[in-house]
Amino acid sequence: MSSKVRTRFAPSPTGFLHVGGVRTAIFAWLTAKQSSGEFVLRIEDTDQKRKVEGAEEHIIESLAWLNIKSDEPLIRQSDRVKDGIYKKWAEKLIENGRAYADPYTPEEVQKFREQAQTDKKPFLYRNNRPENPPKWDGKTPLRFKAEPKEYVTHDEVMGEIKTSPEVIDDFILIKSDGFPTYNFAHIVDDLEMGITHVIRGQEFLASLPNYRNLYEALGKKEPVFVTVPHILNEQGNKKLSKRDGAKDILEYREQGYLPEAMMNFLATLGWNDGTEQEIFAPQELLQKFQLEQIQKGSAHFDEKRLEWISGHHIRTKPLDELYELVKDFWPQAAKNYDDNYKKKVLELVQERMKFFAELPELTQFFFEDLPVNPELVTGHKQLKKLSNDELESLLEKAKETLEQSDFSREDLQERLNQLLETSSQKPIVLFSLIRISTTQAPASPGLAETLEVIGKETAIKRIAKQLKAL
């Protein structure tokens, strides 16, 4: 009795995809895939003016990054226009007396609209519905002849929505350029494609009653309606949009975010499984996702949370896998080093990386000598208390100690500990001085493991350089 779930993601090719659109796609994909249903991508390109070159490929690539792909060949509405599909459905409506030619010019319609405004009434085209419309010649808009009525619409997320007949109007089915409107095309397509769950953004909620009216005129069964609330910008005062500076989802790929982290972040933005779990692998999402658990209210985009989730996924990646993934993110100087060395470096910074673009600043000193930065010493809360002579003798001692080490981590640790005792210095003083001298970086991994990877020759050389600069 229950047929296979089929969902779709239907963007218009007007540019890149931002997190809002992608989240809707993720929800649709999860809904289909968790019940071994099908997910299809449909390009809503009925507005030729807004079409952006390359957008279609960009959308496909964005979804592919997240491992989301269509189960069927891409559907393009413009292709279906050529096949005369929408016209066929429109003619059926005309035959049934549920569609008619709009005899007015755009200017005349605009007049009606303004009149309604001065009358302080909501504009309804049907108040001016022509009594004897001409036969439709395809050169003028074709309008739906609505049968206004009350509806109680069930939405999986929003619940029951009551609306009055006032919201139902004679919307345009086919534009004067021969292309169908979204309002008409998406219903025809969803029907023909056997879509069972229409999952889309909140901006369509107000049109739902109109769509229901059309389903009835067509004599077709409605799909399940699923309205996903918007993602608001970080200030929370506007729906996330390209205009408002929302980023292209692929920018996160360029920044080196893991796709599973992005999916985790977006899926749990406005959805949770009722437990305290925060981190989900894609497989877990597939198991646990429930449409009914989607939040009704809008959510704010929070990049800090994305970073935290991303860092978490990076930390739990097996080193070899991670190594493959960061290939393109190493600092320039790393090209002179072999895989083995870079892998050791990666292991040390794995737990402090939030996204791969941080790799260069995190690892630069493993690959090249940085110029001595006196401020690291003079600005250090402990080191600045020591005189230059004291610093010099301490560092000299450190150099002698390290020269005797075989630079294995264990040996380094042991000798460093001994030096701590013989020099009777606090760890913060001794270790900071060595760490700064050998890295010239404000932060680095643990001292012994850092020294081990850098190697004896380089470490000694850098200390000598620091000594000269004191």
Added chain:
RNA sequence: GGCCCCAUCGUCUAACGGCUAGGACACCAGGUUUUCAUCCUGGCAAUAGGGGUUCGAUUCCCCUUGGGGUCACCA
């Protein structure tokens, strides 16, 4: 403005009408022999306001306020 949707810490959220409103991010403090990060411990922090219903409201109803959406030959 009409219509529709929404409302718990700054943010994401949990709480059959019933324990001190829980968790996470962020932030702050402390700990893990230096720093950054991780990890651990602790802290700060919320039911928008007002009416009802009820023995009892975060939870149900109404009003107000606030936010969002929509009123295209865009989707």
